[in-house]
Amino acid sequence: xxxxxxxxxxxxxxxxxxxxxxxxxxxxxxxxxxxxxxxxxxxxxxxxxxxxxxxxxxxxxxxxxxxxxxxxxxxxxxxxxxxxxxxxxxxxxxxxxxxxxxxxxxxxxxxxxxxxxxxxxxxxxxxxxxxxxxxxxxxxxxxxxxxxxxxxxxxxxxxxxxxxxxxxxxxxxxxxxxxxxxxxxxxxxxxxxxxxxxxxxxxxxxxxxxxxxxxxxxxxxxxxxxxxxxxxxxxxxxxxxxxxxxxxxxxxxxxxxxxxxxxxxxxxxxxxxxxxxxxxxxxxxxxxxxxxxxxxxxxxxxxxxxxxxxxxxxxxxxxxxxxxxxxxxxxxxxxxxxxxxxxxxxxxxxxxxxxxxxxxxxxxxxxxxxxxxxxxxxxxxxxxxxxxxxxxxxxxxxxxxxxxxxxxxxxxxxxxxxxxxxxxxxxxxxxxxxxxxxxxxxxxxxxxxxxxxxxxxxxxxxxxxxxxxxxxxxx
Amino acid sequence: xxxxxxxxxxxxxxxxxxxxxxxxxxxxxxxxxxxxxxxxxxxxxxxxxxxxxxxxxxxxxxxxxxxxxxxxxxxxxxxxxxxxxxxxxxxxxxxxxxxxxxxxxxxxxxxxxxxxxxxxxxxxxxxxxxxxxxxxxxxxxxxxxxxxxxxxxxxxxxxxxxxxxxxxxxxxxxxxxxxxxxxxxxxxxxxxxxxxxxxxxxxxxxxxxxxxxxxxxxxxxxxxxxxxxxxxxxxxxxxxxxxxxxxxxxxxxxxxxxxxxxxxxxxxxxxxxxxxxxxxxxxxxxxxxxxxxxxxxxxxxxxxxxxxxxxxxxxxxxxxxxxxxxxxxxxxxxxxxxxxxxxxxxxxxxxxxxxxxxxxxxxxxxxxxxxxxxxxxxxxxxxxxxxxxxxxxxxxxxxxxxxxxxxxxxxxxxxxxxxxxxxxxxxxxxxxxxxxxxxxxxxxxxxxxxxxxxxxxxxxxxxxx
Numbered sequence: 039x040x041x042x043x044x045x046x047x048x049x050x051x052x053x054x055x056x057x058x059x060x061x062x063x064x065x066x067x068x069x070x071x072x073x074x075x076x077x078x079x080x081x082x083x084x085x086x087x088x089x090x091x092x093x094x095x096x097x098x099x100x101x102x103x104x105x106x107x108x109x110x111x112x113x114x115x116x117x118x119x120x121x122x123x124x125x126x127x128x129x130x131x132x133x134x135x136x137x138x139x140x141x142x143x144x145x146x147x148x149x150x151x152x153x154x155x156x157x158x159x160x161x162x163x164x165x166x167x168x169x170x171x172x173x174x175x176x177x178x179x180x181x182x183x184x185x186x187x188x189x190x191x192x193x194x195x196x197x198x199x200x201x202x203x204x205x206x207x208x209x210x211x212x213x214x215x216x217x218x219x220x221x222x223x224x225x226x227x228x229x230x231x232x233x234x235x236x237x238x239x240x241x242x243x244x245x246x247x248x249x250x251x252x253x254x255x256x257x258x259x260x261x262x263x264x265x266x267x268x269x270x271x272x273x274x275x276x277x278x279x280x281x282x283x284x285x286x287x288x289x290x291x292x293x294x295x296x297x298x299x300x301x302x303x304x305x306x307x308x309x310x311x312x313x314x315x316x317x318x319x320x321x322x323x324x325x326x327x328x329x330x331x332x333x334x335x336x337x338x339x340x341x342x343x344x345x346x347x348x349x350x351x352x353x354x355x356x357x358x359x360x361x362x363x364x365x366x367x368x369x370x371x372x373x374x375x376x377x378x379x380x381x382x383x384x385x386x387x388x389x390x391x392x393x394x395x396x397x398x399x400x401x402x403x404x405x406x407x408x409x410x411x412x413x414x415x416x417x418x419x420x421x422x423x424x425x426x427x428x429x430x431x432x433x434x435x436x437x438x439x440x441x442x443x444x445x446x447x448x449x450x451x452x453x454x455x456x457x458x459x460x461x462x463x464x465x466x467x468x469x470x471x472x473x474x475x476x477x478x479x480x481x482x483x484x485x486x487x488x489x490x491x492x493x494x495x496x497x498x499x500x501x502x503x504x505x506x507x508x509x510x511x512x513x
Numbered sequence: 514x515x516x517x518x519x520x521x522x523x524x525x526x527x528x529x530x531x532x533x534x535x536x537x538x539x540x541x542x543x544x545x546x547x548x549x550x551x552x553x554x555x556x557x558x559x560x561x562x563x564x565x566x567x568x569x570x571x572x573x574x575x576x577x578x579x580x581x582x583x584x585x586x587x588x589x590x591x592x593x594x595x596x597x598x599x600x601x602x603x604x605x606x607x608x609x610x611x612x613x614x615x616x617x618x619x620x621x622x623x624x625x626x627x628x629x630x631x632x633x634x635x636x637x638x639x640x641x642x643x644x645x646x647x648x649x650x651x652x653x654x655x656x657x658x659x660x661x662x663x664x665x666x667x668x669x670x671x672x673x674x675x676x677x678x679x680x681x682x683x684x685x686x687x688x689x690x691x692x693x694x695x696x697x698x699x700x701x702x703x704x705x706x707x708x709x710x711x712x713x714x715x716x717x718x719x720x721x722x723x724x725x726x727x728x729x730x731x732x733x734x735x736x737x738x739x740x741x742x743x744x745x746x747x748x749x750x751x752x753x754x755x756x757x758x759x760x761x762x763x764x765x766x767x768x769x770x771x772x773x774x775x776x777x778x779x780x781x782x783x784x785x786x787x788x789x790x791x792x793x794x795x796x797x798x799x800x801x802x803x804x805x806x807x808x809x810x811x812x813x814x815x816x817x818x819x820x821x822x823x824x825x826x827x828x829x830x831x832x833x834x835x836x837x838x839x840x841x842x843x844x845x846x847x848x849x850x851x852x853x854x855x856x857x858x859x860x861x862x863x864x865x866x867x868x869x870x871x872x873x874x875x876x877x878x879x880x881x882x883x884x885x886x887x888x889x890x891x892x893x894x895x896x897x898x899x900x901x902x903x904x905x906x907x908x909x910x911x912x913x914x915x916x917x918x919x920x921x922x923x924x925x926x927x928x929x930x931x932x933x934x935x936x937x938x939x940x941x942x943x944x945x946x947x948x949x950x951x952x953x954x955x956x957x958x959x960x961x962x963x964x965x966x967x968x969x970x971x972x973x974x975x976x977x978x
Contacts, residue, residue, distance in 0.1 A: 078608050082823045084596070084709040085588040085610060087742050117819050119866070123839050128822020180836075183827070305866035307875060310713035310816060312743055 041241035042265055044207055045158075045199035046257075048214060049233040051165060052097050052191040052223045059164045059191035060088030060131065068228050072184035080189030082126030087311050090115075094162065094191040097223040098138050099317055099324045101193055102160050104217050104331055107142025113317050115162075115309040120302055123183055124167040132194075134306045137161035138317055144217070145333065146209045147351075155210045158196040165190035168230070187230065199237065204261035207236070211254055212355070216332050220357045226254075227393045238264045243278040248292050251285045260285040264292050335360055343372035352380040358394045359384070365400035370407045378407060382421060386428055398427045405434045416493055419443035446491040448500075451484070454492065455500045458483045459508070470509050477501060515649045515692060516670040517723030520579055520730060523673055533564040533578040537622055540580045543671040544625055549647040549656070551666040553585045555625040556592045563622050575734060576621030582672035584660045585626040586633055587718065588707035589613055592623070596709045597631040597641040597659075600824045600831045600850030610707020611742065612676055612718050612735040619734050624672055627662030631852045632821065633680055633711040635659050636923045637911070638687075640854040645911050648690060650948055654908040657687030663721045664691040673723070674731045678708055680716035681809055682903075682927025685939035688721055689903035689951020692941045694728045694968065695721045697927075699958045700934030701746040703732075704739030710820045712813035713744075715931040725940060725969040726752070732961065748959055755966045761896045762787070762794035762967075767802040768901035768926045768953075779943030779950035780902045783975045790974055797892055797899070799929065801885050808881035809928035810921060811865050811874050818862030824850060857917065882932045889933045893957045898967050901926050903939040903951035926953060936961045940968040941976045 055065055061079035078086035102109055116134035142157040167185040171178035195214065201207050215232065218224035226232060233252045238261060239245035246268070251260045268278050283292040330338070332354045339350040339360075353363045353376060366375040383403070387394065406423050409415045415423070415438060426437050438444055446454075458480055459466055468476040477498070484497045526536055537560050544552050560580070566572045583589060586596050588606035590613075595601045613623065630640040638661035639645040646661045648654040649668040656665040660677025664687030667675050677684040679697035688695025696719045703718045710716070720731035729752035736750035769780060784794060826832035826846030833845055851859070865874040892899060905925055914920050930937045935955055942952035952971055956964035 078606075081828060083588075083606065083608075083829070084594075084601070084604075084823065085606065085705075085707040086608070087706050089741060089743055119819050119822060121822065121825065121840065121843055123825070123827055126823060126828060128825065129819050181839075303868045305819070305863065305868075305871070307815060307819070307866055307871070310744075311710075 042202050043199045043239050043241065043245075044201035044203075044261060045237040046197045046201065046207060046210065047235040047237075048195045048197075048211065049235075050101075050193045050195060050214075050218060050224060051228075051231050052094060052193065053225055053228050053231055054223050055091070055093055055097060055191055057091055057093070058189040059091050059094050059162070060189055063189065065190060067186035070186060072182070072186060075186040076188065080126070081185055082128075088131060088309070090312055090315070091191065095138075095315065095317060096320055096324050096327075097191070097221070098160070098162050098193055099320055100221050100223065100328055101195075101218060102139035102142065103321070103324065103328060104221055105142040105144060105157060105160065105195070107139035107157055107160050109139050109317050109321060110136060111316060111318050112136055112314050113138050114314045115312045116306045117309050118163075119305040122166065123181070124169050124185075124188070126167065126185060126188055130164060130166060131309055131312070132163035133161035136314070144210060144213050146206065146213050148206055148209070153206070155206075156198045156200055158198050160196070161194050163192050163194060164188070165192050199239075204258040204265070207261055208254065208258045211257060213332070215254075216355055216357070220329055220331055222329070227395055236261055236264075238268070239278070240265070240268050240272060243268060243272060244280040246278065246280070246292075247282045248285050249282055249295065251287075253287065256285060256287050259290050260292060263290060267292065339363075343367055343376070345372055345376040349376040349380045352384060356394050358397075362394070362397065362400050362403075366404055366407070369404050370411070374407060374411070378403065378420075383424060386421075386424060390428060392428065398431065402427060402434050409434070409438065413493065414438075414445055415443050416445055419445070442489075442491065444491070445493050446488050448496060451488065451492045451497055452500055454484050454487045455497065455504055458487065459501075459504060466505065466508065469505055477505070515668050517668055517693060518670040518673050519723050520673055520727045523579055527578055533567040533622075534561060536578065537561060537564040537580055537624065540624055540671060540673075543669075544666075547666075547669060547671055548652065549649060549665050549669055550644055551627055551646050551662045551669065551671060552582070552625040553595055553597070553628050553641075553643050553662070554593050556589070556623055559592065560622050560624045563617075567620060567622075572620045574619030574621070575730065576616060576619040576674070579621050579674060580624045580672045581616055581621045581731075582625055582627050582663055582666045582675040583613065583623055584629050584663050584675070584677045586629060586659075586678050586709045586711075587612060587676060588709065589623060589626065592626060594626065594709070595642070596633070597629040597638075597643065598851065598855070599642045600826075600846070601709075602642070602831060604830050606707070608707065610718075611704035611739045613707065615734050616676075621674070621734075627660070627666055627675065629662055630659035630683075631855050632709070632817070633659040633678060633683055633716075634817070634854050634858055636682070636686055636920055637914075638662060639911065640852055642852060647911070648908050650692065650908065653910050654948070655690065655911050657690030657904070657908065659683040659687075660695075660721065661687045661690075664688050664693055664695065667691065667693045667721050667723055674727060675721040676718055676731070676735070677721050678711075678716055679719050679927075679931065680711050681813060681924045681931050683716075684719040684721060685903045685927050685937060685951065685953060686923070688939040689941070689949065689953075690908040692944075692949030692951075693721055693723055694725050694938065694940050694972070695719060696728050696732055696938045696961070696965070697930060697936065698732060698736065698750075698961060699936040701744055702736050702748055702750060702936070702959065702961070704735075704737075704742040704745045706739055706741040710816070712816040713820070714816060715809070715813060725938075725965055725972050728938070729965050750961055752965060753962055754969075755962065757963075757966050757970050758791050760792065760898060760963070760967060762792060763797035763892055763896035763899045764794050765799045765899050765901045766796050767799055772902050772905040772926070773907065775907055775945040776902045776905065776950055779945050780952060783942035783952050783971060784900065786975045787970065790970070792970075794900070795896070797896065799892065799899075800888050801881065802925075802929065804881045805885060805929045805932060806921060806925055808878040808885070809924070809932055810861075811878035812882065812932075814858045814862030815865045815875050815878075816862070818859045818866065821851075821855065821859055826850070854917070885929055886933045889929075889935060897956070897960075898964055899955040901953050901955070903927065903953040907945060907948045907950065930955055934958065936964055938964050938968045940971045942971050943975065
């Protein structure tokens with residue numbers, strides 16, 4: 039098999055900061071009317087000047103530190119010049135020489151064990167506005183521009199070309215998202231939070247750059263498509279061309295945008311309105327704000343709660359899930375809590391394509407697990423409650439009552455068992471004569487009579503006891 | 514006609530009991546009657562409303578009731594700001610520049626926006642979309658530029674104080690050509706917030722006035738740190754009279770040898786006068802002078818090519834009501850909206866920043882800039898101020914210089930100051946054939962007080978006699 043070489047440029051929107059990168063406009067535009075989160079600075083009005091948001095630099099430093107990168111002594115903003123309707127100044131304020139940080143790595147799990155995805159550099163830049171097209175990009179007669187996003191703080195995180203499969207790329211991005219969310223500067227569930235440009239080549243071939251892949255799943259799809267495309271070209275003896283391609287998310291294909299000869303000249307030069315900064319001087323302040331990171335938390339969960347490595351890994355893969363687990367594990371046996379959150383709840387979420395942020399409060403799960411622990415509901419009943427809460431919301435106790443999920447009282451089960459034994463003499467004698475599988479039939483009959491509310495384990499136990507008594511009586 | 518009015522003259526009228534409304538109305542009339550095309554817009558309503566407030570005792574401050582004109586490159590909220598260009602012909606800023614806020618806070622009255630070369634790119638106001646201004650000393654001649662409307666307005670007495678901007682001499686040049694005082698402050702002393710940028714790393718907003726003390730007063734008001742301009746510094750300015758008899762003066766040889774003979778003659782006459790007063794000078798050399806103009810134009814045009822990219826007709830400014838794809842639209846708007854000189858500088862700047870040329874031009878120009886700074890630093894070890902004629906010629910006729918390169922050469926004595934970020938003032942120092950000659954006094958960074966005191970000496974001992 040040909041060796042696949044992938045390098046990623048990940049654009050991360052620091053969307054949990056309060057204000058934009060160079061002005062005081064708020065960043066919470068995601069549910070707002072277009073062009074309401076704007077000012078002379080992010081609209082690029084003549085004479086309005088950018089001022090660096092110190093919090094954004096601190097967030098950049100925190101990210102760089104969490105990714106083990108080396109913060110540089112001096113950092114500088116540059117102008118990246120190009121015309122585009124979403125770019126209000128005709129240039130983007132970005133970084134070029136003297137980025138915020140060089141190096142660093144992210145540890146990911148692969149089929150062949152742990153792997154360090156090494157980073158080239160991390161730099162800061164501003165987001166342009168957003169164009170929307172009525173219909174699709176190639177058929178629209180006009181486009182609309184929303185500058186709410188203009189000036190949003192971005193980090194560009196560039197990996198070395200060390201990723202060797204679409205799956206690895208996906209787990210790198212997942213891990214990156216986890217770390218960024220731990221730092222509290224990023225919410226990966228918001229639209230446009232993470233956008234990726236991918237460089238892909240097969241060993242010996244030229245590389246293609248796929249631009250602006252804007253979903254996590256899209257990355258894997260785009261890369262797989264691109265690898266197949268390149269392989270097919272090579273099979274037919276056609277050289278892969280160095281070019282820039284666009285990922286069409288809807289159709290799941292990449293389309294050529296421009297070849298190397300048409301590459302833009304961005305005419306980078308230092309932004310004269312922003313003096314150089316010395317980010318290292320901010321490290322002491324930032325250091326104390328960096329929380330426990332995923333790998334450390336995973337180790338602590340194993341030690342502190344005695345849960346398996348697998349559960350610890352799943353639980354710490356999202357800060358929200360980790361926090362959720364710790365809340366539940368305070369009250370409920372941690373082993374039980376881990377199983378129910380990492381396996382069952384997470385599974386139900388995946389099935390529904392839901393994010394952990396959409397889950398009901400931990401208190402509700404605690405109630406469900408308490409009922410389960412004292413055998414008031416069955417495991418099946420507990421799952422049912424969880425499903426209803428995810429789909430419709432609501433209070434666990436009310437759901438248990440409404441759906442009649444409370445386990446049947448044992449004396450009632452005893453009574454039903456007696457009835458079933460009376461009514462099914464053939465099965466009873468079959469059992470006594472040694473055909474043990476007849477028991478299943480009897481259990482089934484009890485369950486049927488109880489309309490599923492009898493605990494199957496208890497029913498089993500009671501029936502065996504009663505049948506043994508019969509055996510004694512008849513012998 | 515040269516008929517400037519000082520701040521103290523206006524104050525005198527107020528102390529005689531005249532109303533601000535009447536005084537301002539008179540200035541507004543003067544603007545309307547002027548034949549010099551000094552203003553692009555008159556802010557009559559705003560000015561009179563403010564005058565009424567002052568008459569009711571609602572406003573005070575160090576500029577109370579003083580009519581101030583503003584170069585049309587400086588943003589004024591609610592008053593259109595064209596930067597001398599068709600592309601911004603109808604642009605009305607939604608915010609005030611920092612300097613405008615300061616003037617308003619001191620009771621100054623903004624009476625209008627003055628003519629200028631398009632986007633400050635010129636030395637005469639001839640590149641203005643609104644036509645050239647004329648020199649009050651001789652209407653067939655240019656008033657200098659790019660802040661030509663401001664200087665001409667001060668000289669004709671249609672305003673008392675004015676703000677210009679100086680990227681490569683744009684305050685000092687018209688001050689010299691119009692016989693008034695113009696200050697280019699140290700880079701960082703005055704916030705550029707609201708100044709429509711031509712070349713950010715070179716320019717400063719600067720006062721123009723009929724005399725040194727008035728210019729100093731306006732500088733006191735506009736100087737100071739503003740958090741909205743990250744290149745502004747924690748400094749203020751206060752004008753204090755000082756004894757300049759012991760000031761060490763250097764005369765920059767390269768800046769005097771190559772200029773027009775008439776200018777040389779007036780410059781030496783002024784210097785000799787200072788000598789008679791007991792001041793000493795030495796002739797000094799500023800190496801690198803041969804490279805400054807090239808370095809300046811490369812840097813200025815590079816920055817300009819990027820600064821002017823925002824004028825695409827999408828959000829504000831000149832636009833076309835026709836459907837076409839966006840890059841055709843951008844090209845069309847810019848082809849129709851910009852004048853020739855602006856296009857020339859955008860093209861040259863774009864070229865200088867292009868891959869393969871960046872190192873050859875832009876980076877080399879930056880190196881020259883550093884060498885100039887070092888050369889000045891060295892001179893300032895031995896001298897307190899450096900003197901030179903502001904302009905290499907007397908004010909020339911409108912239309913006289915057609916060739917762009919000859920025009921760029923006019924900036925030869927003013928651009929080194931911008932490259933080095935130094936303060937300088939142009940003060941009138943003589944008349945030749947009825948035309949004024951300006952003397953440029955250059956100082957150490959933030960030593961505005963020194964150069965203004967020397968300028969005051971020139972004004973009192975040379976110009977006024």
